[in-house]
Amino acid sequence: MVSxxxxxxxxxxFVVTSEVAPPKGTNLEKMGQHIELLKDKVDAMNVTDxxxxxxxxxxLGGALMVKEMGGEPILQMTCRDRNRLALEADLLFASSRxxxxxxxxxxxxxxxxxxxxxxxxxxxxxxxLLGTIRKLEKGKDLGGNxxxxxxxxxAGAIVTPEANPLEPxxxxxxxxxxxxAEFIQTQAVYDLDNFKExxxxxxxxxxxxxxxxxxxxxxxxxxxxxxxxxGVNVPLExxxxxxxxxxxxxxxxxxxxxxxxxxRVREERxxxxxHIMAIGKEEVVPDIMDAAGLVG
Amino acid sequence: xxxxxxxxxPEEEVDRLLDGLGRVFIxxxxxxxxxxxxxxxxxxxxxxxxxxxxxKLVTGDMVLPVACDNLTKExxxxxxEQIDQSDVLLIMTCAFGVQTIASxxxxxxxxxxxxxxxxxxxxxxxxxxxxxQCGTCxxxxxxxxxxxxxxxxxxxxxxxxxxxxxxxxxxDEKDCAWTLIYNRLKExxxxxxxxxxxxxxxxxxxxxxxxxxxxxxxxxxGQKV
Numbered sequence: 303m304v305s306x307x308x309x310x311x312x313x314x315x316f317v318v319t320s321e322v323a324p325p326k327g328t329n330l331e332k333m334g335q336h337i338e339l340l341k342d343k344v345d346a347m348n349v350t351d352x353x354x355x356x357x358x359x360x361x362l363g364g365a366l367m368v369k370e371m372g373g374e375p376i377l378q379m380t381c382r383d384r385n386r387l388a389l390e391a392d393l394l395f396a397s398s399r400x401x402x403x404x405x406x407x408x409x410x411x412x413x414x415x416x417x418x419x420x421x422x423x424x425x426x427x428x429x430x431l432l433g434t435i436r437k438l439e440k441g442k443d444l445g446g447n448x449x450x451x452x453x454x455x456x457a458g459a460i461v462t463p464e465a466n467p468l469e470p471x472x473x474x475x476x477x478x479x480x481x482x483a484e485f486i487q488t489q490a491v492y493d494l495d496n497f498k499e500x501x502x503x504x505x506x507x508x509x510x511x512x513x514x515x516x517x518x519x520x521x522x523x524x525x526x527x528x529x530x531x532x533g534v535n536v537p538l539e540x541x542x543x544x545x546x547x548x549x550x551x552x553x554x555x556x557x558x559x560x561x562x563x564x565x566r567v568r569e570e571r572x573x574x575x576x577h578i579m580a581i582g583k584e585e586v587v588p589d590i591m592d593a594a595g596l597v598g
Numbered sequence: 599x600x601x602x603x604x605x606x607x608p609e610e611e612v613d614r615l616l617d618g619l620g621r622v623f624i625x626x627x628x629x630x631x632x633x634x635x636x637x638x639x640x641x642x643x644x645x646x647x648x649x650x651x652x653x654k655l656v657t658g659d660m661v662l663p664v665a666c667d668n669l670t671k672e673x674x675x676x677x678x679e680q681i682d683q684s685d686v687l688l689i690m691t692c693a694f695g696v697q698t699i700a701s702x703x704x705x706x707x708x709x710x711x712x713x714x715x716x717x718x719x720x721x722x723x724x725x726x727x728x729x730x731q732c733g734t735c736x737x738x739x740x741x742x743x744x745x746x747x748x749x750x751x752x753x754x755x756x757x758x759x760x761x762x763x764x765x766x767x768x769x770d771e772k773d774c775a776w777t778l779i780y781n782r783l784k785e786x787x788x789x790x791x792x793x794x795x796x797x798x799x800x801x802x803x804x805x806x807x808x809x810x811x812x813x814x815x816x817x818x819x820g821q822k823v
Contacts, residue, residue, distance in 0.1 A: 414767075428758075429755045429795065466762070470756055471761070473780070477793065477795055
């Protein structure tokens with residue numbers, strides 16, 4: 303069964319994805335509101351998996367909720383918390399519930415999260431998880447055993463186009479595609495000229511690329527990312543632009559910048575779509591889409 | 599030479615472990631912990647002073663030449679009486695030494711150190727963990743640098759997204775293994791090795807706990823006996 307997201311990727315349209323974050327606890331109200339707001343506007347919604355190693359309601363549960371509410375989920379799966387048995391089992395369960403899009407991630411170190419003494423698993427890495435999905439689709443598990451019943455996924459991965467050094471990252475990117483990635487959502491990009499250069503290289507591969515855009519909410523937030531998030535470089539001009547926006551209008555400015563960037567990516571046909579990360583401000587994703595001239 | 603790298607446990611933890619035990623015999627080691635200044639003569643002396651100030655009776659102290667050596671038994675015998683008088687042995691060696699000593703004496707042992715890793719001195723006074731004895735060596739495909747050990751996540755197919763200017767996402771004092779491997783393979787003109795997909799690792803190369811017997815001790819069919 304071909305997922306709606308995969309159909310969108312193959313349609314040639316400019317694809318839009320965003321994300322929803324499961325809550326810390328069982329109160330699903332806010333996540334439900336975000337899903338309700340976005341499900342008919344975006345092509346698919348990533349459901350984050352213990353983002354930044356902070357324990358939360360599981361991505362599988364969140365993806366199921368998206369599905370039940372009529373949206374199209376992309377299940378994020380990191381290799382940090384589960385060994386190959388658990389990852390395979392969760393993929394089987396996802397498939398059984400019609401969750402057929404998966405984003406394969408290595409996962410942040412547990413050191414960054416709220417369970418700092420936990421064991422980081424990393425039994426598989428992101429490219430091996432992609433390979434696992436392709437193997438399950440052939441009816442075999444990683445132990446080489448036959449599976450009863452079929453699975454089919456649209457599998458993707460990430461890349462950091464501004465990693466330093468870049469070359470090792472690109473080798474990994476190529477291995478992910480070789481292992482079976484059909485789509486790539488990039489780490490946040492702010493310098494579109496650099497991104498264009500990346501795309502000149504990436505276009506040769508049979509993979510759909512969605513540029514990652516993180517909503518800026520303030521100048522300090524941008525500076526924080528520059529200092530603390532590997533491979534994210536917010537140029538000084540954008541930080542200044544955020545800084546000079548009037549008080550109380552910072553978020554509007556961030557929406558304007560994100561919209562402006564997405565519009566340029568689309569108009570110049572740089573890549574296949576956009577992945578909008580609003581990080582806690584999911585309710586403004588429709589505003590970003592409006593600013594970008596995207597019809598939801 | 600490889601060394602057992604240790605650090606002293608927090609004082610409060612040692613105090614807790616010694617709670618209610620008034621008479622203490624302290625043991626250091628002349629090898630790795632002397633080199634790392636965690637359990638040599640100086641540190642044993644300082645521990646003795648600190649415990650005495652806290653009202654403990656230190657029945658004696660010694661620095662074994664090589665605590666993990668089998669000769670440790672004889673060396674301990676020389677201090678038999680002082681050891682007998684103690685309630686507990688406070689051991690300022692790595693965990694190999696602690697276990698060697700514990701197996702020789704009928705006494706509770708308290709380690710004063712945490713054993714961090716088996717490391718190699720890569721610069722004066724600097725030790726790095728370069729091998730975790732995983733049992734499935736892939737150094738032949740990584741230019742002689744071990745990602746299983748040197749990468750925080752033990753990734754075998756290239757860097758994660760946290761790699762930052764050649765450093766690891768968890769600590770900018772630690773090198774990104776995959777930047778090192780990339781640079782080495784590039785220098786050797788063998789980047790093709792990095793491009794090869796590595797299948798999921800066998801984590802049971804030697805199922806824990808490791809055990810090895812010399813060939814002469816094995817049964818005729820070559821199996822461990």
